[in-house]
Amino acid sequence: MPNADASPVILWFRRDLRLADNPALNAAAETGRPVIPVFILDEAGDGRPWGAASLWWLDGSLRALAASLKDRGAPLLLKRGHAESELRRLIAETGADTVFMNRLFEPEAWTRDADIAHGLKDDGVECRGFNGSLMAKPGSVLTGSGGPYKVFTPFKNALLAKAEAPPHTTAPRELTPVKGLDSDHIDDWNLKPTKPDWSTRFDWTPGEAAATEALHAFTGDALKTYSIGRDHPAEVGGSRLSPHLHWGEIHPWRVVEAVQKAAADRRAPQAEADKFVAEIAWREFSAHLLHAFPQITERSFRPEYDAFPWRSDTKGFKAWTRGQTGYPIVDAGMRQLWTTGWMHNRVRMIVGSFLVKDLLVDWRKGEAWFWDTLVDADLANNVQNWQWVAGSGADASPFFRIFNPTAQGQRFDADGDYVRRWVPELAALPAKWVHAPWTAPEDVLAKAKVRLGTDYPNPILDHSEARDRALEALKAIARSKYDD
Known part of the structure; x- marks a missing residue:
């Protein structure tokens, strides 16, 4: 039975913005004591400030969470500042003697949380942490020799064999609140863009209810052809569950x-389900890798790639970010990203290859751009996927696998529907020319009202020459490895 007179407990929300299947929430509720749900906006506390698109999502997700908690009697407290300082103020004000939280496993956040827990324990306050974000806690899926996996398929097999799903739990029907606590107002945090508001075409609904709806929609239809859709950008192409x-x-x-x-x-072929589960396992692989090798946010997983001769190409990088490279499939992807906060899976690989291997721009610059513009920006996934493209990561695509953007467009967007949607300057070009407009006859360009260099840029580089340049640069890796 709830005991409203007992000392309260603090439920510290971070990136666990739901009520169902929330182990920290369940443990707090099971105490029968008043619960203080709090979210602390500590921009630097997790180790890297959130990107602009992530802050947009956070605004909507917190509003949804606050509404759900209000319905259960315990309002969400919002605080902005240094996490430990805000927790200590709340403890001093309320007499709370326990903090419940779902752990974060990124290196700096993990260390920060441990420091907070130890500091509060010294003052008589217990911190109880749970795994609420991954299928398995990092460090629990190890090789036979006791080390972290560095190759994906053995990791996936071990994960699916060893990890066990926790029992499904529904949201508590009621929580005993603590009244009279001051909270920030989310409007004052200014998490959404205003001048200009570049989020006007975001077609996302953050929150737990929307997540459940997205899962139902995916398993009801798109899962049937998942392996095809994830490679063809004109289709929905995925679950839309990543954010x-x-x-x-x-x-x-x-x-x-x-x-x-x-x-x-x-309702879907087993092979399609297996393919999607493998992608969830890749998410896990990335999180476990980052936890075990925290240096990979800044350094190559394969150390020899730190000697790669990256180019400083400000003009090329700017053209890439703006979708003005002259390669339609690349430009379509970058414009989709800017417009919607998301990019199709296949196109992420294409634009990544173009930046790293055609332009020879450091993968870290691409990772930083994605971090700022993706609503699903996740540190482990973002870093691991960019290192995969660059050939420097664990179980990565070899660097010499260089995507031809024209051939990729022709293969995976054969009718040109994806390009026409995001590069409307080329909307009237026939499919034969839409992925390589510079090869179209003058009369075809004229009929489509396309003036290359005016309406749409000429290619900023020749892919064939860029490929040769990239392979030549790759030799620096071999020399560096030999010198070591």
């Missing part, structure tokens, strides 16, 4: 179970 997973609006085990059930019920 919901990042912000903890749904537990990854619930996603895996729903996908497996769809296959068991024959």
Whole structure:
């Protein structure tokens, strides 16, 4: 039975913005004591300030969480500042003697949380941490020799064999609140853009309910052809669950179970379910790698790649960010990213290859751009995927695998529908020419009202020459490895 007169406990939300399947929330509620749900906006506390698109998502997700908590009697407290300082103020004000939280596993956040827990314990306040974001806690899936996996497939097999799904739990029907506490107002945090408001075409709904709806939509339709859709950008192409997973609006085990059930019920082929579960496992692989090798946010996982002769190409990088490279599939992807806060899976690989291998721009610059513009920006995934493209990561695509942007467009957007949507300057070009407009006859360009260099840029480089340059640069890696 709830005991309103007992000392309260603090429920510290971070990237676990849901009520169902929330182990920290369940543990706090089970105490029967008053619960103080709090979110602390500590911009530097997790180790890297959030990007602009992430802050947009956070605004919507916190509003949804606050509404759900209000319905259960315990309002969400909002605080802005240094996390430990704000927790200590709240403890001093309320007499709370326990803090419940779901752990963050990124290196700096992990260390920060441990320091907070130890400091509060010295003052008689218990901190109880849980895994609410991953299928398995980092460090629990290890090789036979006791080390972290560095190759994906063995990791995936071990994860799926060893990890166990926690029991499904629904949101508590009621929480005993602590009244009279001051809270910031989310409007005062100015998390959404204003001048200009570049989010006007974002077609996302943050929050736990939206995450559940997205899962139902995916398992009801798109899962059937997932392996095809994720490679063809004119289609929806995926689950659209990545930002919901990042912000903890749904537990990854619930996603895996729903996908497996769809296959068991024959609503989707087993092979498609297996393919999607493998992508969830890749998310886990990235998180476990970052936890074990914290240096990979700044340094190459394969040390020899730190000797790579990157170019300083301000003009080329700017053209890439603005979708003005003259390669339609690249430009379509970059414009989709800017407009919607998201980019199709196949196109992420294409634009990444173009930046790193055609332009020879350091992968860290691309990773930083994605961090700022993606609503699903996740440190482990972002770093690991960019290092995968660059050839410097764990189990990465070899550097000499250099995507030809024209051939990629022709293969995966054969009708040109994706390019026409995001590069409207080329909308009237026939499919034969839409991925390489510089090869189109003058009369075709004239009929389509395309003036290269005016309406749409000429290519900023020749891919064939850029490929040769990239392979030549790769030799520096071999020389560096030999010298060592």
